[in-house]
Amino acid sequence: MNIKQATLARKQLERRLDPLRKLELINPPRGWMKAVREALGMSTRQLAARMGAAPSRIPAIEKAEVSGATTLRTLRQAAAAMNCTLVYAFVPVKPLDEILRERAEEKAAQDVARLDHTMRLENQSLLKSDLEDERRRLVDTMLGGSPRRLWEDD
Template sequence: MRNKRKLLIEQLDQKLQPFQKTEMVLVPAKGWINTIRTALNMTMAQLGAKLKITRQGVRNIEESEAKGSISIKSLKEVGEALDLKLVYGFVPKDGTIDNLISLKAEKLAEKIVLRTNQNMKLENQGIGDKNINETIKELANEIKREMKKSLWD
């Protein structure tokens, strides 16, 4: 099961790799629909005809996209009407899915080890800083290897 999960993560990272190299895409202030329609010199009435809705319907769609409340279904429909493909997905902010898992595992391990060490110090059984760092790394590797659900709490 662990090997299958590791393979899935590797495959996902490979699929997301092309998006890692691009700078963050900023959504235009008026939204993509308005920006593309305007760049194509297409009127709201023309786009409305393709979507079989009124000019006001196009205005509502553009406004809902600009506010971030448009549905994916509506975006797909507009894309098809414009002969464009909708691209949708999530890309890790820093690096890969594997890096995300590693960072979460390290944070969880640090929390566990420091809390445990604090309790041990109260009983005069604490471990030194060097051992703390080693213990954190070992626990992080174990958490990552086992992909415990507590990783996402």
């Protein structure tokens, strides 16, 4: 995927993510599975029958959901048995372009700090304004290229 395609794909994904970012979902303390099951008035035995599982399995699945030890497959099965859809998404806390810019600025700051240190050792220190110009140039260069380089640890 070239840079223009990646940028367009990121913008399209951002449009899909924006409504999700605005949601303020708070997980029920005893988990979504148990909360929905109880709201439907469904017993663990009834849910187990609908899932084709042993009745003793339901409390274990509910506990595993709360602790994060269950699988998406199991949660999908439970959701389907309760006429629900499991919604699964990674929702960035900030817009994707903002995350990329912050990462580019972080890497550029590291590069400029190394450059400044080397130049000082050689008694050729640069002006703060020159260092800032170089930092901005590096950010622009990084954002104009492949974002994969942003995530490399030097």
